[in-house]
Amino acid sequence: MSENDKQPALGSALPPFVLALIANVVWINASEVFRYFALVMPMMREAFPTVPDVAPMSVPVFLVWGLWDTIVVLAATLVPWIASRAFGSSILHFVGYGTGVWLGVFVVLWLGLLNMNLATANVLFVALPLAWIEMIVAALIVWWFTVNRANDSGRRMAAL
Numbered sequence: 001m002s003e004n005d006k007q008p009a010l011g012s013a014l015p016p017f018v019l020a021l022i023a024n025v026v027w028i029n030a031s032e033v034f035r036y037f038a039l040v041m042p043m044m045r046e047a048f049p050t051v052p053d054v055a056p057m058s059v060p061v062f063l064v065w066g067l068w069d070t071i072v073v074l075a076a077t078l079v080p081w082i083a084s085r086a087f088g089s090s091i092l093h094f095v096g097y098g099t100g101v102w103l104g105v106f107v108v109l110w111l112g113l114l115n116m117n118l119a120t121a122n123v124l125f126v127a128l129p130l131a132w133i134e135m136i137v138a139a140l141i142v143w144w145f146t147v148n149r150a151n152d153s154g155r156r157m158a159a160l
Contacts (some may be wrong), residue, residue: 098139
């Protein structure tokens with residue numbers, strides 16, 4: 001087998017941003033599914049027993065949920081990646097970037113639902129902290145792949 005026949009490892013074949021995006025697809029979808037099925041759905045059904053078909057399970061709901069997850073993944077990956085180039089790339093910065101995405105997506109969503117009497121404070125006290133953790137982990141995934149890995153590559157190149 002010649003040197004040209006060797007396949008590059010997946011980690012070296014894809015840019016760090018794409019790797020962060022893929023990791024966030026897995027992380028955010030797992031987190032969203034767990035939070036919804038284990039906590040939010042039962043709490044919403046308990047809080048609104050008289051509302052017909054509250055928190056339903058149907059194809060249209062899952063299609064909208066897929067769109068929601070796509071938007072959340074893109075926001076949770078793009079915002080920290082872009083912000084790190086403008087404002088800095090320390091872990092503390094990335095916690096701030098994740099918090100900013102959380103405020104802009106989840107807090108606005110849940111406050112709007114609460115304001116329209118479509119959610120309860122109890123649901124917010126569970127959903128919001130878990131969503132914050134989700135966004136912090138997502139931002140740190142971006143840090144790991146785009147900053148930490150890029151720095152490792154730079155050090156390896158400098159050593160050559």
